[in-house]
Amino acid sequence: MEKHVVVVYPHPDDESFGAAGTITQFREQGVPVTYLCGTLGEMGRNMGNPTFANRETLPDIRKKELKDACEVLDMELRMLGYRDKTLEFEDRSAVAEHLKGILDEIEPSLVITHYPEHAVHPDHNALGAAAIEAVRRMAPEKRPTxxxxxITNNYLEELGNPEVINDVSDQFDTKMKAVFAHDSQAAPMLGGGYDQKEVMEYARNMFSKEAFFIWNYE
Known part of the structure; x- marks a missing residue:
């Protein structure tokens, strides 16, 4: 069993869409989980459906949604304080050192993050690369997996099959509760909520498995 899991993604909702089922599995085992969230997603284009946010109110709304989702998932939240859509321009070494300091403190046995250059969004690629570099800089005897x-469309062709494929069907309801905690983002992306059967059927097909590659430092 894992000692402590740290999740590193750049935006509120990345944790819910990407790994909420896996996070729930760890919490069901009694494993502590900490989310290091890079930004507030304040430059996001989605403003709710129907619209209820604007550019000025979105940061506070997304921060509250993030806290609500983390409460659903029963995990600790730490905000890294970077600005949305600028992570690719941050000094990679400085971000890695920032993350390393937190990882040295927590001493996790597992870190979950995005696969650089296969994560669609520049913020995803940049923070994933920084997280992987942070772990590389840790003392080998304390280095987590x-x-x-x-999440790119062609990752299977370029990378092969992921080593970890988690069936999270049993955690699906918790995952979707976390996803819909991000109301400003989930409703526009999924086109509805719990009360729409077709939305939930689509989500079950899309989100019942979560896959990860084990990063090779050799």
């Missing part, structure tokens, strides 16, 4: 999540 890294699970890297690829």
């Amino acid at each position: 890294v699970w890297a999540q690829a």
Whole structure:
């Protein structure tokens, strides 16, 4: 069993869409989980459906949604304080050192993050690369395993099959509760909520498995 799991993604909702089922599995085992969230997602285009946010209110709304989702998932939240859509321009070494300091404190046995260059969004690629570099800089005897999540359309062709494929069907309801905690984002992306059967059927097909590659530091 894992000692402590740290999840590193750049935006509120990345944790819910990407790994909420896996996070729930760990929490069901009694494993502590900490989410290091890079930004507030304040430059996101989605403003709710129907619209209820604007550019000025979105940061506070997404922060509250993030806290609500983390409460659903029963995990600790730490905000890294970076600005949305700028992570690719941050000094990679400085971000890695920032993350390393937190990882040295927590001493996790597993880190979950995005697979660089296979994570669609520049923020995903940049923070994933920084997280992987942070772990590389740790003392080998304290270095956690890294699970890297690829989400590009062609990742199977380029990377092969992921080593970890978690069936999270039993955790699906918790995952979707966390996803819909991000109301400003989930409703526009999924086109509805719990009360729409077709939405939930689509989500069950899409989100009942979560896959990760084990990063090789050799």
